[in-house]
Amino acid sequence: MSTRDAEISGNDFIDARVAPRGSLESLSQREMEQLQGRGQGGLHRLFRQCALAVLNSGSQSDDPTALFEKYRDFEVEIVRESFGVKLALRNAPALAFVDGQMIRGVKEHLFAVLRDVVYIATEIVDSERFDLQEPADITNAVFCILRNARTLEHEGRPDLVVCWGGHSISRVEYDYTKLVGYELGLRGLDVCTGCGPGAMKGPMKGATIGHAKQRIAAGRYIGLTEPGIVAAEPPNAIVNHLVIMPDIEKRLEAFVRLGHGFVIFPGGVGTAEEILYLLGILLDPGNVMQPAPLVLTGPAESASWFAQINEFIGLTLGREAQARYRIIVDDPAEVARTMVQGMERVRRHRREVGDSYNFDWTLRIPPDFQMPFDVSHQSVAALDLHLDQPLHQRAANLRRVFSAIVAGNVKEKGIRQIAAHGPFEIRGDARLLQPLDSLLAAFVAQQRMKISGEYRPVYRVVS
Numbered sequence: 001m002s003t004r005d006a007e008i009s010g011n012d013f014i015d016a017r018v019a020p021r022g023s024l025e026s027l028s029q030r031e032m033e034q035l036q037g038r039g040q041g042g043l044h045r046l047f048r049q050c051a052l053a054v055l056n057s058g059s060q061s062d063d064p065t066a067l068f069e070k071y072r073d074f075e076v077e078i079v080r081e082s083f084g085v086k087l088a089l090r091n092a093p094a095l096a097f098v099d100g101q102m103i104r105g106v107k108e109h110l111f112a113v114l115r116d117v118v119y120i121a122t123e124i125v126d127s128e129r130f131d132l133q134e135p136a137d138i139t140n141a142v143f144c145i146l147r148n149a150r151t152l153e154h155e156g157r158p159d160l161v162v163c164w165g166g167h168s169i170s171r172v173e174y175d176y177t178k179l180v181g182y183e184l185g186l187r188g189l190d191v192c193t194g195c196g197p198g199a200m201k202g203p204m205k206g207a208t209i210g211h212a213k214q215r216i217a218a219g220r221y222i223g224l225t226e227p228g229i230v231a232a233e234p235p236n237a238i239v240n241h242l243v244i245m246p247d248i249e250k251r252l253e254a255f256v257r258l259g260h261g262f263v264i265f266p267g268g269v270g271t272a273e274e275i276l277y278l279l280g281i282l283l284d285p286g287n288v289m290q291p292a293p294l295v296l297t298g299p300a301e302s303a304s305w306f307a308q309i310n311e312f313i314g315l316t317l318g319r320e321a322q323a324r325y326r327i328i329v330d331d332p333a334e335v336a337r338t339m340v341q342g343m344e345r346v347r348r349h350r351r352e353v354g355d356s357y358n359f360d361w362t363l364r365i366p367p368d369f370q371m372p373f374d375v376s377h378q379s380v381a382a383l384d385l386h387l388d389q390p391l392h393q394r395a396a397n398l399r400r401v402f403s404a405i406v407a408g409n410v411k412e413k414g415i416r417q418i419a420a421h422g423p424f425e426i427r428g429d430a431r432l433l434q435p436l437d438s439l440l441a442a443f444v445a446q447q448r449m450k451i452s453g454e455y456r457p458v459y460r461v462v463s
Contacts, residue, residue, distance in 0.1 A: 053231040055096040064231035116244035162259035165199025166267025176299040177202030183336035185210020195223020196233025199265040204238040232410035261293040268448035273402035280395025286364035293342020294325040315435040368396035385428025408458030
């Protein structure tokens with residue numbers, strides 16, 4: 001894009017026309033009509049919101065309502081030209097541009113959004129190829145989305161570390177995530193995160209330095225997100241493979257089928273949801289032999305967070321769940337060494353069972369973890385939170401509690417529900433609710449729920 005393609009329409013706003021860069025140069029007539037459609041079945045609103053979130057990368061707010069209000073006059077239109085398509089932007093966030101030119105990484109992310117929104121609508125949702133009520137078809141859909149995004153083209157041994165952690169963390173914790181990423185990068189390992197700020201950005205930032213020192217030019221920094229959360233956690237600039245998944249459940253499945261090892265940093269309810277998702281799957285009897293190196297780590301200042309999480313897991317899921325992970329405090333190099341050792345176990349296992357290095361087909365994911373949880377006051381109150389059920393089912397229902405709180409904290413639909421009807425009510429066995437309430441109270445006290453604004457709890461535990 002040349003400088004004359006962008007015009008500053010205010011201190012915070014820019015009008016521009018941008019062409020794709022290697023993602024999606026052309027669209028069919030039907031795809032154009034869907035993207036331009038503002039009514040039911042049209043993709044315009046979804047694409048507009050995801051595009052605005054990407055263009056807002058670098059902001060220090062996780063309030064999607066404030067974002068959409070500030071840029072309420074933002075508009076994006078698809079323009080067909082002789083050599084393909086362009087996007088016409090009006091009143092776009094100025095921080096996506098430098099001297100009138102869109103930042104290259106932001107442009108790549110913008111067209112990754114276009115690629116995935118179009119593909120999911122036309123080839124997944126509207127296609128007769130997939131029955132998204134069937135577990136096998138859900139997994140195949142996840143695979144096809146990742147393949148279409150060219151995320152599965154890596155040629156090499158298992159080397160992808162999924163890093164989870166909070167977007168609202170302290171400076172000490174953030175610096176520690178960079179140190180861990182640096183040690184991973186020095187050992188030639190790549191990083192996959194939720195693509196946002198905080199513990200999602202730090203490991204990538206550290207890994208870039210480690211890769212640079214080892215003269216690794218093709219480091220992978222994969223970011224997985226979904227439309228409901230991308231506005232609160234816009235992709236950080238280091239992500240070089242951005243993928244938009246249809247919903248949180250398919251996003252989580254993509255993480256566990258792509259990743260070879262898992263590192264978890266301190267965080268809030270979103271991080272707890274991810275922990276419960278992974279542990280619940282690993283506790284399924286069909287996954288007893290699955291190697292999945294899992295480390296919980298942070299600086300010495302965060303030792304109490306790990307004690308709280310470990311206690312919560314012990315009280316709700318028991319020692320079997322605690323045996324699936326290792327806690328390493330204040331030792332980034334040991335975290336990286338543990339991942340390297342774990343990668344070798346994963347490599348041997350995949351070779352023995354004849355499975356792909358790039359997508360774990362043999363991992364069994366129970367339907368309770370695959371089916372989207374439609375968050376509402378009724379669905380949250382109806383969750384089966386009792387001890388008299390298999391461990392993986394208990395983990396699935398606890399995961400849904402945290403998913404609902406995430407929705408109420410940062411997702412536009414959830415925020416509207418809380419504004420209209422008040423906090424979600426969480427009901428169940430007191431032996432589960434007491435440790436849950438204690439953990440949530442600790443997250444609030446430690447300011448792990450939101451980056452911006454005063455936090456008002458979106459939940460109420462009812463014994």
